[in-house]
Amino acid sequence: MSVATFYHAGCSVCVDAEQNLAYALDPARYTVEIVNFADSPERIAEAETAGVQSVPAFVIDGNVFHVNHGATMAQVKGE
Amino acid sequence: MSVATFYHAGCSVCVDAEQNLAYALDPARYTVEIVNFADSPERIAEAETAGVQSVPAFVIDGNVFHVNHGATMAQVKGE
Numbered sequence A, B: 001m002s003v004a005t006f007y008h009a010g011c012s013v014c015v016d017a018e019q020n021l022a023y024a025l026d027p028a029r030y031t032v033e034i035v036n037f038a039d040s041p042e043r044i045a046e047a048e049t050a051g052v053q054s055v056p057a058f059v060i061d062g063n064v065f066h067v068n069h070g071a072t073m074a075q076v077k078g079e
Helices: A014-020 A042-048 B013-020 B041-050
Strands: A003-010 A030-036 A054-061 A064-073 B002-007 B029-035 B054-062 B064-070
Touching: A003 A042, A014 A054, A014 B064, A030 A064, A042 A054, A042 B054, A064 B029, A064 B041, B002 B013, B013 B041, B013 B064, B041 B054
Parallel strands: A003 A030, B002 B029
Antiparallel strands: A003 A054, A054 A064, A064 B064, B002 B054, B054 B064
């Protein structure tokens, strides 16, 4: 079982990707974790370390997949 | 059953997304079609009509998800 972490920031682009892509993964092979930085700002550093540059993004088995473009990580951090 | 069409152009970014994301969808809910423009240039117009601006990209139930960035459609068309 792989862990697929979907990072987002609550933006409309993020929610669209969450509903139509994040939940599309095969539950028999992937445990999907949804991380909303608005609720879990302490996860920002972990995402950046994994290579996330913008949200929404998926990290699956260490591979980062940026999906469309909602916001940069700088914007997420309010910089 | 939904159809998820994964458009790509054979680039390394595309192949990585194909192997790690396209095949991750739930086969019980999605029929995944892989379209490589190098093999099927006649599908380019259809992708552009759907809203694909770069590859790799997923079109799922009419929603376009650009995944990372391999090439623009202009580059795909050799413009």
